[in-house]
Amino acid sequence: MTVLSRVFARRTALVGAILLLLVILFCFFGPLLYGTDQSHTDLSAARLGPGSGHPLGTDDLGYDVLGRLMVAGRTSLIIGVLAGLIATAIGAVWGALAGYTGGWLDTVLMRVVDTGVAIPALFLLLVAATLVTPSVGVLALIIGCVSWLVPARLMRAETVSLRERDYIRAITVLGASRTRVVFRHVIPNAIGTVVVNATFQIADAILLVAYVSFLGLGVPAPDTDWGAMLSKGITYTFDGSWWLILPPGIAIVLVVCAINFLGDGLRDAFAVKGRR
């Protein structure tokens, strides 16, 4: 059985993958089928309920909510994926270096991680978002840079286990450099841990983007993401404008669930491979 077939043997993983694919199609190809102006306000069409012309209604500035959901989803997904990859890459290298090297360097590197874990990521995000003007790239970088701590811990544990394997010892005896061992042998052999963790990092990053935007520190208008849409919709909670709250809220839940389902499937698939 291939890894892919083992992943999809788990039904929730299959559902997650399909959901994720649908969301990606919705966000990236949806605007081609359902074009809306998401750059200019239209106050004459503000806060219309779902109906003809606007399947999910309009917001307080006249933006079509369905179209906005696509644009916002694109932002959330791009930031989430980029941030998840950044966090995983930093964490993998950091953890592998610490785990393979051991000694004082391991101690120093992991104390840095322990210190970082003690500081709430949201706090760091809010501080960073007030110091720089948020944009897609900046937010991805910031979130990635505050999210690598858990992958680093996981990678270190995996590396400590790997470094005792015979083939690692053999290439070390043959004179391979530390860098070569880490990048050519340790990290590739821990790919299961890395990939599984990356999915969870992406899901976490999407939630973090939503938190930051909900607090008003997301991408500047007219760009938006699901967290910003939700934040704005909450303003109209008491006025019964449910169509401003439920779509982005449901989208966040769906995507995070889908990625987690997929991650669980990947984890199980790699676990089976490991047992064999």
Added chain:
Amino acid sequence: MARHRWRAALGVTLVAALVLSGCATSREQHGGGAGKPVTGGTARFALPPSATPNWILPISIPGYGASYNGVVRAELYVPLYNYDGTSGSVTLDDPSSAANTPTYSADGKTVTITLKPLTWSTGDPLTSRDVEFWLNLLRAGKDNWGKYSEGLMPDNIKAFHTIDDHTFTLTLDKPYNADWFTANQLSLVVPMPQKAWDRTSAAGPVGDFDRDPAGAKQVFDFLVGQAKQLGTYSTNPLWKVVNGPFTLAGFTASGQVTLNKNPKYTGPDPAKLDTVQFLTFTSSSAEYNVLRAGGVDYGYVPTSNLGQRPKLEAQGYRIEPWNGWSITYSPFNFANPQLGAAFKQLYVRQALQHAVDQDAITSVIWRGTARVDYGPVPQDNDVKYLSARQKTNPYPFDLATARKLLTDHGWKPGSDSVLECAAPGTGPTQCGEGVKAGTRLSLTMLTESGSDETDGTMQELRSELSKIGVEMKINAQPLNTVLANGTACKPEEASCSWQLSYFGTQGSWYFPANPSGEDLFATDAGTNFGGYADKHADDLITATNLATGNQPMLDYSTYLTEQLPVLWLPNPPYQVSAIDTALRGVNQDPLAGLQPQRWYWTR
């Protein structure tokens, strides 16, 4: 890994909680009772979103002149003259003033003033010396006074003469319109406790330092330095010496203020409540949530939630719009190195003004609670000061005209559609004096954060401007940051990077009784943030200060409406208030005064 399974559940719970929060009912009962006045008690007042009091000294330096600072300060230090507009017209509020009505000599150059028998909390009486102290310090520090305009207070006071402890005269440099002088000049005077504050250091002795210009400057700098230390307000002995109806009981670094009734107050306007708390909020939504939970006695309703009026009324609040004697605008920074020269071109300002859809902003974003604003005097039904030109709006929303104004003057779209100056020079079809080739009409709006209506207004403005080829970036910051950073500057200064600013969520400027513009639009005026300078405007402003009758004000209204010293924007109400029905004595003063000493509970 088990925790990952919980993420989805947590996400669902979060959304459910957010949705259900809309169904939450009040936790604290408001209103009710027989309406019989009771003594004492505490009232909690909600400050504007992201507004935090940050100044206490009765002489405010630039950037610290927000109205809520004045509201708190007026409860501690009684101004010489206080005006009030709750009756429908702006009149002198005698009980909250420290002096009796002034008398002017026949030649109009001498004003005689008698103080009321007020007492400082040290037991010392309020005397003429306290007024002289304020005046001496102002003379020494006038360049660092937020309300300074050359030629006006304190320059127009040629001599201060003490007749006795409670009576003094001011000799003026020339005869003024007496009504204007009392309303707009003498109302700036706030007697300060000379016997407690006339010192150059915290540990130094009290003396008559203010009577020497150098000494006065030292005292001024010392007091300003003390006033910048927000964290010490509630403990600093200086600020314990007050003569108002309240004393300062608490002042947190985040701006939350607690006032207690001043037991030593001897004036005619004592506090009825024991305590008034000023609560701070980062956003109008945050305030509304606390209001709904019953945590505020006198708060406000974001316009996005006006549909909730019946529920709030059932909860025990009465809803009353609080309109201001105010105007709202966005100053152009005429000294900005990149765009200052472009802003100096009237056609550029006209184009930008044509792109403001005031009707749509007032009706949709402000849900009808704001009023259009086309010029420098309050766009009110009161036509006493409102010119026909301002009333009818010379620059209606018209994107085609706006774009034509720019393209007719040598601006052409760049690769990203943003207009660039392609024809530098001073000819009629060229960009204008000082505008360099390639200058892009890409500007950044420094705007206050925390208000959905302001966010919406800025997005609408950005959207319309983009249609005429002007790029507008939005930089939202807390109000105090906007006020501190968007001040007058010189092009070479780093602080001159701001281009347009907005601080008008509750109106940009609240006038004293007379809505003349000496503080706003006169050359080098203290609140002329953008550095607007126009000789004819200065002359018109001077005429409003000196001549009697309404014609000078009408001329001023006409000229400034046409000249656009700032971008005129819809004028919001001060707020749509939600007041506990049991809290009485509340007057929503259009001048943004508060007078919490007159509030009382009924049960």
